[in-house]
Amino acid sequence: MRPDVSLGQLHDLNVTRGQLDELLADHEQLVKAHLESGRRLGLAAEKDSMLVRGVGITENTVAGNPAGGAALLMLVDKLAASASSLPQVSEHGIPIVYEEVGEIRASAGYQAKYRPVQGGVSIAPCARQYSGTLGCVVQSNGTKYILSNNHVLADTNTLPLESTISQQSIPDGGACPADVIASLSNFVPIVINGQTPVDAAIAAIARGVNVDPRILRDNGVVEKLVAPVTAPVINLAVQKSGRTTGWTKAATVRAIGLTIVVTYPTGSSTLQNTFSVKRVSGAFSMAGDSGSLITTDPGNQPVGLLFAGDTNLTTYANNLSTVLAALTGLTGAAVSVVY
Amino acid sequence: MTIPTEQAEAAKERATPGLLARPGVVGVGVTAQGAVAAIQILVRERTPDLVASLPQEIEGHPVVIEEVGEIRTL
Numbered sequence: 001m002r003p004d005v006s007l008g009q010l011h012d013l014n015v016t017r018g019q020l021d022e023l024l025a026d027h028e029q030l031v032k033a034h035l036e037s038g039r040r041l042g043l044a045a046e047k048d049s050m051l052v053r054g055v056g057i058t059e060n061t062v063a064g065n066p067a068g069g070a071a072l073l074m075l076v077d078k079l080a081a082s083a084s085s086l087p088q089v090s091e092h093g094i095p096i097v098y099e100e101v102g103e104i105r106a107s108a109g110y111q112a113k114y115r116p117v118q119g120g121v122s123i124a125p126c127a128r129q130y131s132g133t134l135g136c137v138v139q140s141n142g143t144k145y146i147l148s149n150n151h152v153l154a155d156t157n158t159l160p161l162e163s164t165i166s167q168q169s170i171p172d173g174g175a176c177p178a179d180v181i182a183s184l185s186n187f188v189p190i191v192i193n194g195q196t197p198v199d200a201a202i203a204a205i206a207r208g209v210n211v212d213p214r215i216l217r218d219n220g221v222v223e224k225l226v227a228p229v230t231a232p233v234i235n236l237a238v239q240k241s242g243r244t245t246g247w248t249k250a251a252t253v254r255a256i257g258l259t260i261v262v263t264y265p266t267g268s269s270t271l272q273n274t275f276s277v278k279r280v281s282g283a284f285s286m287a288g289d290s291g292s293l294i295t296t297d298p299g300n301q302p303v304g305l306l307f308a309g310d311t312n313l314t315t316y317a318n319n320l321s322t323v324l325a326a327l328t329g330l331t332g333a334a335v336s337v338v339y
Numbered sequence: 340m341t342i343p344t345e346q347a348e349a350a351k352e353r354a355t356p357g358l359l360a361r362p363g364v365v366g367v368g369v370t371a372q373g374a375v376a377a378i379q380i381l382v383r384e385r386t387p388d389l390v391a392s393l394p395q396e397i398e399g400h401p402v403v404i405e406e407v408g409e410i411r412t413l
Contacts (some may be wrong), residue, residue: 078350151412156412193371194367199412234342235371236369254370255368255379256344256369257344257351257369258366258367258369258379259359261365261410262411263410263411266413275368285413288413290413307412308410308411308413309413310407310408310409310411311407311409312405312407315413316410318361
């Protein structure tokens, strides 16, 4: 099956319509020849061969090609010694890049129940049938809170304070009161037909709930956040963990200082101090990833709070410094990230 | 490589209210066009009339128009 990739998604790579057709045809051929058949690359011996875990489209970063352009990306379980003898171009002469990824696990891991609670996992109000993501832990005046969006923790201004929050969400298998981890403390109101500073809310962590402020990555690995919060800059490489798409990387900041009109269930609102994130191939986030903390990659410094997306698979987030300032203004005490 | 964006951000601030007042414009920001800072205008639908009505540059900064459909919460 050909991937559903449009020219617009490759807009930085100077790909023509004809090149896109060749790219998609060769992508399809590689998927059939290796991914679907399970046929290994390289030499016959298992230790000298590579299992293909994914096929994608990326930027050609081969040295000596300053023009860039697109390349085919082959994700392999490991780069064996025989990797140097693998084909360097596809049938239509498109460069092939090989990347070692180990095992790719379904992001179902992010929808499971976690104790201690960690950043990047499924949460939602007990009273709602949707799912969102726990961004990170913040503190104010000695109290610890989980940080996510207003539209996740307060269902866009509609839930009363003290509403209970479940980890995981109800659709993901959470059951209240057993899985309650926090209760809604404060939210920055979403102003329909007006300006909203940030889409953010905090919920106080319930007594007796064990929380680890680190962010869940794949295979149960947790990654410590690194201070301080940093501002998004164009082309900054970023990552996130979220309930639906799990850990996504290979993404960069596309635009900063963004003022955008966002569609909420009851109308639209204008949000300032946002930035956009784009992956070369595929989505950085999908429905259920709202609330994810976006961090630098590498570095893992907090950058933004993810809250929206568009039809081009572009992700939008509030600057985290703006989020903390808005919450500080709301609560009257400094709100800061727990590292 | 870091692209200096301060001047483009200031120009973007001044231009934003007028641009967002136009039907079909759903966002204004600062992006990169090659190695220079550019003003990014997000439109719901890239119609010829709307594109023709938008500036090609703002205070000397190039304008990049991007069709995004609806921006929705995730």
